[in-house]
Amino acid sequence: MLEIKNLHAQVEDGGKSIINGIDLTINKGEVHAIMGPNGSGKSSLSNVIAGHEGYEVTDGQLYFEGEDIGELDIDERAAKGIFLAFQYPVEIPGVSNQFFMQTALNSIREKKGLEPLSVVEFNQLLKKKMELLHMPEELLNRSVNVGFSGGEKKRNDVFQMAVLEPKLAILDETDSGLDIDALRAVADGINSQRSADRSFLVITHYQRLLDYVKPDFVHVLYQGKIVRSGTAELALELEENGYNSIAQ
């Protein structure tokens, strides 16, 4: 699904080098977790995969389903099936959630050469997904993330994922800022989207999200490099000993 080879990246305009040689392969249906201390490059990695223009890839390759996506724009990568759930979902005043999702879905369909969904078809799809994720209907008419609580914003991102049905979902610290109930709700949402065809890259500081969303593999990122990889057990070890043990 996703293959990262010797990836090096820096902040654009000759900024600091942030990703310093990452190799990672995520196969279909796998859930990978990336953990690491603050400033280790976790969010940068997710942004580089999504195609954020503020980062410059200085070396290495990114392959998605066998295709080199290094030169693709953000929206082209999204159309290929890469989805990024944001650490801080962005507010877009004046654009309703429903209209936003319809525009997004139809943009992706257009890039795939599919006919746009009619309003009726789209509304049916939306209703189905809302029921699945127990989303309140009033959320649809509200502006994207405006006036949403932290938990609502994260759930809204998961909802968007459910509608867009990506092949790879990158969850960038989706658990940050959530209380226990909100965390459980978001995790339930994520789990409802797990399938044999969909892969996940879950980025987190803490092990607690991984109690709910069980990863197949855990990687530790430190100073822009994966310094250790293992199974879910590794997350427990980190929780106990801290990141310093790895750094040493």
Add this chain to the structure above:
Amino acid sequence: MVNTLTKPQALLSLEDYYLSLLEEEKGILSSSIATQAKKRLKQYGLPTNRHEEWKYTSLDNLYKAKPLLNNEAKINYGNENLPLKHTADMIIVSVAKQTIIGNVPTGLSIDFTNNNQAIEQFNARFNEVLPEDPMLSLNQALCHRVITVNITKNTVIEAPIVIDYGNDGASSFQTQNAILKSVQVVVSLEQSAQATLLECHRNLTGEKELSIIACAFNLAQNAQCQHYSVSNQQMENQHFWYGYGSVGRDAHLQSNSLVAGEQLARRFFCNDLNGEGAEVTVNSAYQAKETQTLDIRTFTRHLKPNCQSMQLHQGLLDDRSTGVFNGMIYVDPVALKTDGQMDNNVMLLTPQAQNNSKPQLEIYADDVKCSHGFTCGSIDKNQLYYMRSRGIPEALARKQILKAFIARVTENFPSYINV
């Protein structure tokens, strides 16, 4: 007399032109209003950019315009190009044709004659507020259309009253000058009356046009007036709009305007909150591109206790355009418990676009709640990134963000108006 020492040649030439035009042409307002206006124009002349009120809005390129001739026989356009979805249940007042289309219900009167006290009163009030304004003086001296709308006590007019400023005077106009459209509108709502007024500024001639409109709203106790203003004017247009609202006890005046298209436009709206519990809402969206200058001004006077005024002005400036906002909330010593808010938000789409904003408060009462704010920025990159990460192409994402920015005002428009 006009001080000629420091003025650019272009302005001097314009002054000469208009002063001699005033000798040739006459408006239809009473001679006392017209004579005073002429006198003021002679006295103050046209301002340079050293004049505080005209610092960012230059009149150097003002058209040398002549009044539209009153040749109704040659006006042959209909309502088809009005920015409206349907016109069946509306009352459409054609300024040029002096006609009314639609049923005028009992309690509503629309009059094209000029001899009424309301006109005298509101011109006197305007002269106090803007004694030196040359465009207002021109309007008064050369006004060739007056529309008086009156709604009697307790009458609710459901159908929107559309003031159509469209004209196709080109056929009746043989010189190279631009067309001067100079109109006054007075809307009076008696106690507990309600009405919706929609102004459609449009130019059907394809010629250069200088339009100067003065519009008054007199709201008696508990009256409610919704006012909308839209334009589909071309870049050839220069547009000046002077509004005055007198809002009585528990009355509510709500105004939403979309300003776009004109090469040069200034809209000035003065509101006096004259009765306790009066409410005024003035919102505008201004969208400029190329070398347009769009200038929004408000002057809101809280003269009685417990009044509320709300303002939102959203500016979207592209290319090398210029936006100007100047707003003042004045709170009289007696106007306790005033609630006044004024916000101006601007998005600059190029490094060359500029906005000059001056929100001001002048408060002489204790125990009031007043705020004024101004924000200016470019398109939010995080919003663009977020939208693009959902598969929306950059151009479309950008378009939606801008549309949403303006929609904070335009969403107040009723659905029958195309914006």
